[in-house]
């Protein structure tokens with residue numbers, strides 16, 4: 001028994017092979033969304049794990065995101081247009097937060113918190129034969145493990161993003177108010193120029209990020225091999241691949257989702 | 263009842279099964295012996311579709327299992343129970359929930375009946391009052407026995423035991439031998455047992471088959487195996503470091 005005749009697959013082909021694996025997993029998972037029986041209990045657990053337990057970290061990142069955005073916009077207006085114009089920063093801050101910064105921050109934070117945990121948890125189950133045991137005992141691993149996580153993730157990411165929007169906008173306003181900007185004017189401008197669609201398009205992005213995080217985490221977990229080290233690798237890869245995918249997808253989504261430029 | 267014909271399986275270019283043939287009759291206990299890493303676990307995982315063959319056929323009651331629909335496969339798996347080499351207990355569930363897992367999915371019982379069966383199954387492997395413990399609170403041997411209770415709880419017709427006595431003290435290991443014999447006598451269970459323990463193999467087996475280099479190189483009743491002239495088998499059953507098997 002030797003390893004010498006092991007077929008080497010060129011790395012550029014491996015990329016497509018993996019893309020194929022992800023595609024198959026995605027298709028199977030989406031199909032199982034609409035099939036009974038649902039693992040209701042596990043779904044609720046995941047809602048809590050992904051949603052409720054991410055609130056502290058989302059609060060913190062959204063708050064400081066809003067503050068720093070408020071700060072730089074204030075400086076920008078102050079420097080280029082002059083004293084008194086800072087109140088026009090309101091819509092810019094809100095637009096930047098709802099469409100870009102908050103969805104990305106939430107996506108990256110949940111990747112680190114939840115995506116990695118999915119890979120570790122499912123990866124451990126995989127290498128200790130628990131995934132095989134599920135199958136043997138009549139539970140489809142896709143329905144039992146992947147579907148609840150994916151469903152919870154695509155529901156919870158928009159919720160977290162909406163919550164982050166509110167915190168971020170409030171903190172951007174808070175900073176400007178603190179710097180003595182005209183509060184009434186700031187709010188009037190914000191409400192006048194911020195459209196519902198700006199918020200909704202951010203939520204659509206978040207939904208897609210949620211799908212990406214769960215599918216990549218589960219895919220890495222289900223394909224983990226080689227003991228504890230393999231689980232570690234799956235976890236790291238999930239964070240790297242999901243983070244990069246989110247940033248790249250974000251750009252293309254920003255291009256594709258219509259924006260009203262008035 | 264089970265026929266394995268010319269089974270081939272490789273992992274990443276490494277041949278594990280290389281044209282393996284084996285027949286198992288209804289109600290029979292077949293013990294598979296072979297070195298660690300020779301592919302015994304891979305072999306039995308093929309029978310319930312955890313691993314798909316590269317080539318070859320597996321017939322269960324005359325039906326080739328490769329191309330069954332999802333529903334038919336579900337019905338087929340219901341007939342199998344499997345004890346995994348590492349027990350494979352679900353570590354997020356209690357011992358009781360673990361044992362009830364297959365029961366909930368394969369059979370329709372009231373909560374009360376379910377609890378009763380869980381208790382009975384655990385009692386069969388010599389465990390009492392452990393339902394509410396978590397798997398990480400158990401010793402290795404206890405995990406194995408819970409794994410066994412989980413496999414027999416829904417009364418499968420065919421049970422696959424992957425090293426049932428490894429990691430268990432000799433007295434309990436013999437109790438497991440008795441359990442395997444009892445399952446066969448009481449319920450006519452067909453068993454495939456993987457073991458390194460020749461004492462246990464002689465005690466429980468109707469037939470013993472030896473896996474070597476991806477094939478079954480010898481099979482027969484315990485008496486036939488004991489008297490075999492095949493040097494590889496002799497070396498293995500007598501546990502000698504010197505002999506035709508060099509690789510280790």
Ligand SMILES: Nc1ncnc2c1ncn2[C@@H]1O[C@H](COP(=O)(O)OP(=O)(O)O)[C@@H](O)[C@H]1O
Pocket residue numbers: 273278296297298299300301302303304305
């Ligand atoms: N899922 C898998 N992926 C890659 N290699 C595997 C896999 N399962 C088993 N193998 C390899 O197949 C060989 C046989 O393994 P196994 O059947 O577990 O041996 P044993 O006879 O000790 O039960 C080993 O070399 C193992 O590394």
Ligand SMILES: [Mg+2]
Pocket residue numbers: 299302303304347424
């Ligand atoms: Mg094994």
